[in-house]
Amino acid sequence: MSRASEDALRGMFARTITVRRHGTILNEGEPPSVITAMVDGMAFRYKVVASGRRQILGIVVPGDVCDLSSIFFPRLDYGIEAATDCEIAVAERQTVLGSVVAHPDVGLALWGASMAGEAISREWIVNLGRRSARQRIAHFVCEMFLRTGPAAAAETDSRVLPLTQDDIADIAGLTIVHVNRVLQDMRAEGIISFRQRILTVHDWNRLRAIAEFEPGYLHQDRPRTGTQYS
Amino acid sequence: MSRASEDALRGMFARTITVRRHGTILNEGEPPSVITAMVDGMAFRYKVVASGRRQILGIVVPGDVCDLSSIFFPRLDYGIEAATDCEIAVAERQTVLGSVVAHPDVGLALWGASMAGEAISREWIVNLGRRSARQRIAHFVCEMFLRTGPAAAAETDSRVLPLTQDDIADIAGLTIVHVNRVLQDMRAEGIISFRQRILTVHDWNRLRAIAEFEPGYLHQDRPRTGTQYS
DNA sequence: CGCCCATTTGAGTTTAATCAAAAAACGTGG
DNA sequence: CCACGTTTTTTGATTAAACTCAAATGGGCG
Numbered sequence: 003m004s005r006a007s008e009d010a011l012r013g014m015f016a017r018t019i020t021v022r023r024h025g026t027i028l029n030e031g032e033p034p035s036v037i038t039a040m041v042d043g044m045a046f047r048y049k050v051v052a053s054g055r056r057q058i059l060g061i062v063v064p065g066d067v068c069d070l071s072s073i074f075f076p077r078l079d080y081g082i083e084a085a086t087d088c089e090i091a092v093a094e095r096q097t098v099l100g101s102v103v104a105h106p107d108v109g110l111a112l113w114g115a116s117m118a119g120e121a122i123s124r125e126w127i128v129n130l131g132r133r134s135a136r137q138r139i140a141h142f143v144c145e146m147f148l149r150t151g152p153a154a155a156a157e158t159d160s161r162v163l164p165l166t167q168d169d170i171a172d173i174a175g176l177t178i179v180h181v182n183r184v185l186q187d188m189r190a191e192g193i194i195s196f197r198q199r200i201l202t203v204h205d206w207n208r209l210r211a212i213a214e215f216e217p218g219y220l221h222q223d224r225p226r227t228g229t230q231y232s
Numbered sequence: 233m234s235r236a237s238e239d240a241l242r243g244m245f246a247r248t249i250t251v252r253r254h255g256t257i258l259n260e261g262e263p264p265s266v267i268t269a270m271v272d273g274m275a276f277r278y279k280v281v282a283s284g285r286r287q288i289l290g291i292v293v294p295g296d297v298c299d300l301s302s303i304f305f306p307r308l309d310y311g312i313e314a315a316t317d318c319e320i321a322v323a324e325r326q327t328v329l330g331s332v333v334a335h336p337d338v339g340l341a342l343w344g345a346s347m348a349g350e351a352i353s354r355e356w357i358v359n360l361g362r363r364s365a366r367q368r369i370a371h372f373v374c375e376m377f378l379r380t381g382p383a384a385a386a387e388t389d390s391r392v393l394p395l396t397q398d399d400i401a402d403i404a405g406l407t408i409v410h411v412n413r414v415l416q417d418m419r420a421e422g423i424i425s426f427r428q429r430i431l432t433v434h435d436w437n438r439l440r441a442i443a444e445f446e447p448g449y450l451h452q453d454r455p456r457t458g459t460q461y462s
Numbered sequence: 463c464g465c466c467c468a469t470t471t472g473a474g475t476t477t478a479a480t481c482a483a484a485a486a487a488c489g490t491g492g
Numbered sequence: 493c494c495a496c497g498t499t500t501t502t503t504g505a506t507t508a509a510a511c512t513c514a515a516a517t518g519g520g521c522g
Binding site for chain 1 (some may be wrong): 467470
């Protein structure tokens with residue numbers, strides 16, 4: 003990516019805001035005029051169905067854009083809530099569009115980021131549709147482990163995962179009671195422990211085997227970049 | 233969108249191929265050098281998990297791009313199979329990248345299309361995570377009904393839906409046996425019938441109520457277009 | 463210390479899966 | 493156009509996974 007494009011990408015996020023834990027970053031149905039990106043903290047996208055139950059759609063970690071969808075659609079079809087206190091960079095929609103038109107690289111970079119998010123969504127569909135409760139939780143844990151830091155160096159490694167068991171239930175499409183039972187089982191078996199928002203993986207290989215986790219979908223190897231091929 | 237951009241968009245799909253029902257349009261793991269779009273027919277994206285069970289990730293209808301992900305990633309993380317005999321337009325990846333760089337409009341149009349697909353993926357996550365078997369099937373039927381034609385004019389209206397109950401099981405994350413029982417119930421109640429690949433909706437309102445179907449996520453109203461805002 | 467939020471426990475129920483096999487529809491070649 | 497093998501749909505009986513409801517326990521914070 004060219005120097006100018008990099009500057010444009012960085013420059014469009016002109017200001018930063020803070021959102022407290024449990025605060026709303028964007029509301030479902032809103033017609034947002036801004037594009038937001040996570041600088042520090044963690045958040046999740048979610049929808050609430052008619053029965054009042056919530057489904058979490060994806061996790062936003064530092065470096066992710068929260069809501070590219072608002073570039074194209076007048077209403078956001080999901081909400082974004084802060085899982086921790088968050089520092090969020092904000093760009094005006096118009097500015098982003100301007101940069102995208104002026105610098106094709108910027109468009110490709112943002113588009114690529116949204117494609118990476120789409121690949122994760124696809125894996126969530128597989129997880130919810132075709133895996134057991136135990137596998138779903140194990141799979142989610144594997145994914146978050148890799149997304150929030152480098153693969154473990156030691157056998158046992160920890161990460162801050164600022165979610166409640168209630169949140170995990172809404173990620174895995176389960177009830178909180180069942181999530182609790184599965185987590186207790188995996189703790190008793192010495193695979194993972196998850197207490198006080200700290201996730202510790204004691205046996206990555208076993209966890210991975212349970213989840214049938216294949217990290218390819220995360221596309222953590224460098225993506226094909228844009229213009230060098232054109 | 234400018235005349236030149238429209239021409240570029242149309243022009244890059246230089247050739248057309250035919251794929252027979254059950255044929256592979258793209259294989260998981262392949263490093264594709266082409267971008268394909270559905271001209272006529274229907275296909276689905278899918279993944280197979282270690283246990284051998286399949287999960288369908290999305291349906292490709294005429295006008296959809298099959299595999300934008302290959303613009304950015306060296307390996308496709310899912311497969312695409314033809315549900316009917318299909319006519320497919322093919323563009324070289326390099327040509328598409330060239331058009332995107334030369335015509336920002338083209339990039340925005342393709343990106344917008346992929347964002348629309350992402351919104352559907354999100355709703356599938358909700359469907360699989362938080363709805364019952366009956367609701368999942370009803371919701372999928374609502375979605376396909378709107379995606380494959382205009383909303384029904386008459387109370388009772390039909391569509392060709394070239395899927396088996398086996399396919400629907402792999403869409404809704406259920407077993408074929410259970411899908412069959414749910415479909416029979418809905419048929420007995422006079423809500424829908426689905427025989428010989430023909431879907432007939434007898435009572436749209438009841439179907440929609442069961443599914444808690446809210447069509448907003450389909451973004452069938454015209455999306456915000458790109459440059460007119462920039 | 464006391465309150466709130468999150469986790470944990472127990473008992474009973476429901477939904478959907480599993481296994482096995484029959485019936486119906488479909489397509490293809492003779 | 494019919495026979496035959498294949499695919500798809502349907503049925504029945506049983507089991508297993510996860511949910512529901514209700515309440516108790518534990519931790520953190522003001």
